[in-house]
Every structure is written in structure tokens, then in C-alpha cells.
Amino acid sequence: MIRIFCVLLLASIALPASASSLAERMQPCLACHGEKGQSETPEIPSLGAQPAGYTLIQLYLFREKQRKIEVMNEYAKDLSDDDLRQFSDAIAKLPAPTPEGTIDAARMQRGYALIEKSHCNVCHQSNLGGRDNVPRLAAQREDYLVKALREYKSNTRVAYEPVMLEPLRPLTDADITDLAYTIARMK
Structure with missing residues (x-):
């Protein structure tokens, strides 16, 4: 259900051909993974402050369909190696997520x-x-x-x-x- 929602959301905000700034190009990412990289969507990870090297590998795995999550495979399929690096570097600069809830x-x-x-x-x-x-x-x-x-x-x-x-x-x-x-x- 969540994946379907993200696929529909991604389709509804598909990047215009003129979207050239990194911020514009990252909007589909933030739509599911949360503004400033803190996800509010169940079972969708927060990306804020993820190390660039880790994110680069994950995006590569999605692009090459070695890691299969349909919405991610679709989004990453046309990203160049340079795109992967730029996205990874930008994600690493997002603020770290805020810890969840009360403490037992x-x-x-x-x-x-x-x-x-x-x-x-x-x-x-x-x-x-x-x-x-x-x-x-x-x-x-x-x-x-x-x-x-x-x-x-x-x-x-x-x-x-x-x-x-x-x-x-x-x-x-x-x-x-x-x-x-x-x-x-x-x-």
C-alpha cells in the first residue's frame, strides 16, 4: 500500500525536463523520505545524514535493479553516475533525523x-x-x-x-x- 502511494506520488511529481537544480531533482526523494530527510511515511527510511558512500551504493543497487523496490528502481533507472554522487552528497548534508517518541x-x-x-x-x-x-x-x-x-x-x-x-x-x-x-x- 505504501509503495503504491509512493509510486503514485512519484508519478504525480515527475520531474519536468527543465528541472535542473539539484533541489528540484531531489523533490521526488523528499516526497516519500520526508522534507529535510526525516520520513513520516511508515516503513520508509529517513535519509538525513546518511553517509554519502552508503547512499551512493544503495542508489547504484536500485539503478541496476540489484536491489528491487519498484518505485526506487523506476526513479533511479536514468540517473548517471554523477547524479548518484550528487544525490548522495546532498543527502549526507541533510540534518540527522530526530529520535522517536518516549523512552522506556x-x-x-x-x-x-x-x-x-x-x-x-x-x-x-x-x-x-x-x-x-x-x-x-x-x-x-x-x-x-x-x-x-x-x-x-x-x-x-x-x-x-x-x-x-x-x-x-x-x-x-x-x-x-x-x-x-x-x-x-x-x-
């Missing part, structure tokens, strides 16, 4: 223990702010994190390396929801 101290404690147990901080940094080709997780949408973590655990999510499978393998679904809860509330 017990769930946060369980989540922090899972972050340590799963060694999330090794690749994503201690603040889960990401770096280079590794995504920012802190303050990402909780529902999106649950979806993505489940996809990585089941090995149904295409990534450029299957590094997420091993740390997620021992986690239960309750662990995944606690982990997502905590990460969504980190700054």
Missing part, C-alpha cells in the same frame, strides 16, 4: 545490551551514526528498522556484502523489536 528505560537497557552483543558499534560506530559505506542507524524510523533487520536476518535483503546475517542470526523477533526501539531513540 527497561527496553532501552535491553536494546543497548543487544547493540553490544551484536557488535553493532563495530561497523556503525558507537553512536550508530554510520561512516563511509556503513549506514547511519541512530534515530531511524523504528518500523523501518524492524522491517530491515528482519529482512537481513532472513537473508531476503540485498546488500553489497552479507555481513548482517551473522550478528542477527541469534536474535529472536522480540530482540529485533527491542533493538529497533532503542536505535530509533538514539541521537
Whole structure:
């Protein structure tokens, strides 16, 4: 349902041939991923402050249809390598998303223990702010994190390396929801 909405939204705001500024060309991105990169759409990630290297790889995977999400494949299909770099650099400069909702101290404690147990901080940094080709997780949408973590655990999510499978393998679904809860509330 959400994907259909974004496809329709993307079609309704298709870029005019004269849209040349980067800001104009990024409007379809922000329509689904949120103004200033903070998504308000269920299961659609916030893009603000994502490392440029990570975003570049994701856009490439979408363009080449190695990662299949119809609306993203459609939008990225005609982007040049230079477009991918410009979009990635611009996304990295968007403000980081604001952490979600209220805090349940017990769930946060369980989540922090899972972050340590799963060694999330090794690749994503201690603040889960990401770096280079590794995504920012802190303050990402909780529902999106649950979806993505489940996809990585089941090995149904295409990534450029299957590094997420091993740390997620021992986690239960309750662990995944606690982990997502905590990460969504980190700054």
C-alpha cells in the first residue's frame, strides 16, 4: 500500500525536463523520505545524514535493479553516475533525523545490551551514526528498522556484502523489536 502511494506520488511529481537544480531533482526523494530527510511515511527510511558512500551504493543497487523496490528502481533507472554522487552528497548534508517518541528505560537497557552483543558499534560506530559505506542507524524510523533487520536476518535483503546475517542470526523477533526501539531513540 505504501509503495503504491509512493509510486503514485512519484508519478504525480515527475520531474519536468527543465528541472535542473539539484533541489528540484531531489523533490521526488523528499516526497516519500520526508522534507529535510526525516520520513513520516511508515516503513520508509529517513535519509538525513546518511553517509554519502552508503547512499551512493544503495542508489547504484536500485539503478541496476540489484536491489528491487519498484518505485526506487523506476526513479533511479536514468540517473548517471554523477547524479548518484550528487544525490548522495546532498543527502549526507541533510540534518540527522530526530529520535522517536518516549523512552522506556527497561527496553532501552535491553536494546543497548543487544547493540553490544551484536557488535553493532563495530561497523556503525558507537553512536550508530554510520561512516563511509556503513549506514547511519541512530534515530531511524523504528518500523523501518524492524522491517530491515528482519529482512537481513532472513537473508531476503540485498546488500553489497552479507555481513548482517551473522550478528542477527541469534536474535529472536522480540530482540529485533527491542533493538529497533532503542536505535530509533538514539541521537
